[in-house]
Amino acid sequence: MMATEDTASNKRETESVDNSALLANVSHEVRTPLNAILGYTSMLLDDVWGELNEKQRKSVRRISSNAQHLLGLLSDILDLTKLDAGKMPVHVDTFELSDLVREILEELEPLIEKAQLKAVGDFPQAPLWMESDRQKVKQIVVNLLTNALKFTPDGEIRIRISTRDESGLSEMAVIEVCDTGMGIAPRDQEKIFESFRQVDSSVRRARGGAGLGLAICRQFATMLNGSVSVLSEVGEGATFIVKLPMRIKARKETP
Numbered sequence: 283m284m285a286t287e288d289t290a291s292n293k294r295e296t297e298s299v300d301n302s303a304l305l306a307n308v309s310h311e312v313r314t315p316l317n318a319i320l321g322y323t324s325m326l327l328d329d330v331w332g333e334l335n336e337k338q339r340k341s342v343r344r345i346s347s348n349a350q351h352l353l354g355l356l357s358d359i360l361d362l363t364k365l366d367a368g369k370m371p372v373h374v375d376t377f378e379l380s381d382l383v384r385e386i387l388e389e390l391e392p393l394i395e396k397a398q399l400k401a402v403g404d405f406p407q408a409p410l411w412m413e414s415d416r417q418k419v420k421q422i423v424v425n426l427l428t429n430a431l432k433f434t435p436d437g438e439i440r441i442r443i444s445t446r447d448e449s450g451l452s453e454m455a456v457i458e459v460c461d462t463g464m465g466i467a468p469r470d471q472e473k474i475f476e477s478f479r480q481v482d483s484s485v486r487r488a489r490g491g492a493g494l495g496l497a498i499c500r501q502f503a504t505m506l507n508g509s510v511s512v513l514s515e516v517g518e519g520a521t522f523i524v525k526l527p528m529r530i531k532a533r534k535e536t537p
């Protein structure tokens with residue numbers, strides 16, 4: 283009995299290793315032509331071979347945004363595969379949280395403008411130094427903000443940063459991403475954190491995405507000893523709340 287279970291779990295392990303090696307290779311093979319497509323579209327959009335007319339420009343932009351979308355999807359799938367195989371490392375850096383969020387808002391500026399929404403940052407006066415995985419915190423916040431942009435037809439999105447002392451726990455950084463969009467029914471609020479889960483509506487389907495973003499957010503937050511949750515009502519907007527310890531210890535560090 284034990285032997286059979288062992289064999290089964292060994293087999294699963296070998297399969298997941300094989301799968302992630304395969305995916306890493308496939309991902310490289312897919313990324314290379316996608317980057318070539320993006321390079322050529324960007325040259326076309328820069329009028330390197332002459333000025334494009336409006337219809338041509340619109341088509342080339344579509345090619346470019348679809349290629350971007352595929353790259354994003356690929357990187358989400360790779361992240362989830364690594365997470366599933368327990369192969370996602372945590373890198374501890376020291377960074378200031380408000381700076382990181384300002385940097386993200388700047389990077390998202392073109393998307394915010396395109397969505398014709400107001401984006402407001404609400405930062406504490408004192409600097410908030412964190413020792414955590416900067417890249418993962420960044421990815422969580424980018425995911426939540428792009429969702430807020432995607433699911434908010436009008437109004438504003440707001441990101442608020444604060445700290446909270448939770449009894450028995452160390453000081454936590456709290457990042458709240460709040461929008462005035464379509465909201466999420468209570469019965470869907472846990473489902474959306476599962477991979478490939480989206481609230482089924484034609485509006486949402488039309489907005490693209492594969493339903494991986496929040497699954498990655500939750501797993502990243504858990505890896506950083508924190509959490510992500512949501513407060514929302516249909517039609518009343520949504521607030522996603524991320525709580526992360528200000529300091530996590532690097533795994534190899536001895537206390």
Ligand SMILES: Nc1ncnc2c1ncn2[C@@H]1O[C@H](COP(=O)(O)OP(=O)(O)O)[C@@H](O)[C@H]1O
Pocket residue numbers: 425429430433461463464465466474479480481482486490491492493494495496497519520
């Ligand atoms: N701010 C939001 N407002 C309304 N619905 C949201 C919001 N964020 C996420 N959702 C719902 O949760 C689903 C899953 O989100 P996510 O995992 O990021 O996938 P994707 O963005 O690819 O659809 C979305 O498809 C949407 O139905």
Ligand SMILES: [Mg+2]
Pocket residue numbers: 425428429491494495496
């Ligand atoms: Mg998303």
